[in-house]
Amino acid sequence: MNRWLQNKNSRLLITLSGVAIAMVGAAYAAVPLYNLFCQVTGYGGTTQVAETGADHVIERTVEVRFDASRARDLPWTFEPMQTSMTVQVGETALAYYRATNNSDHPITGMATYNVTPFKAAPYFSKIECFCFTEQTLQPGESIEMPVLFFVDPLIDEERRMDDVRTITLSYTFFEQESDESSATGRR
Template identity: 40%
Template structure:
């Protein structure tokens, strides 16, 4: 019986197959990691991503301490919308549930769809800014001239004062950017401010 051929050629083939398998596995892992990373950020507040959770009991609120929350609104290029908060900032007692409305208007001449992304600054506040309800990642379709008011319901976790990295903070910013969207997904990958950052709080 003739022995199976061996040598550099066969070894190179095995290496190529192994590399191809590794590449496929890495691509699959990359796609799988996106939702896992998003879920991790929402649960922990990592990377400036606000947590999501239920409201605190009224007894948990601290009436002797508060946080000033500023609102920053932006529209990415390619979406002819106007986007402003009802107020430019609020003072929230720690643990107190607050509701703030934002107004979006299609100022273009054709129907268009958009979806909002968000972030908190300083990034360390992401773990203590808790969203109970939010319009972010919900695709909205507006007709020309149509206006829509959308709310965000949130509280600032009193535990912010127990963290030496955030105990001294008295102000933070919640920032939103609306992107043109298709099938619920932003079609622009680059976050950019609109020609006029209209965070004035004058509906």
């Protein structure tokens, strides 16, 4: 009987250990899988990434508004250089944002982005964007950062998209912890 309990306890320990390992693995995989899901579906306003522009331009126009914000603890000024522009659907357009490091030390930041209305996200494609890479600004440095984009002509084939006349492209900058700042304890 005693041996039977030991085997049962061993099996339970192995099973629970396997569950714990699977949960840790799922936690690590959750963020990349969620990001992939958002990129594929446009869920939560996640835009698409394109290699090239659209293959044709149609007469329909869309007003694209630009929004900028930053994390409260990031000592940068961050703003769009234009508040809006009207583009033809399928037309490749170029917009700029400006960031300035107002601190006395270098800071690396990374921008997150989305579009509203969320249902327009699968049709909003970026070819080039400052949000694809980290941006490091020296003390007092200002940079102009481009975003090259288009609204996919397929938007015109979806009846539920007929009411979309304005799309807002929003960015939020967050400080990225660098190896240097983690070594000095500064964030």
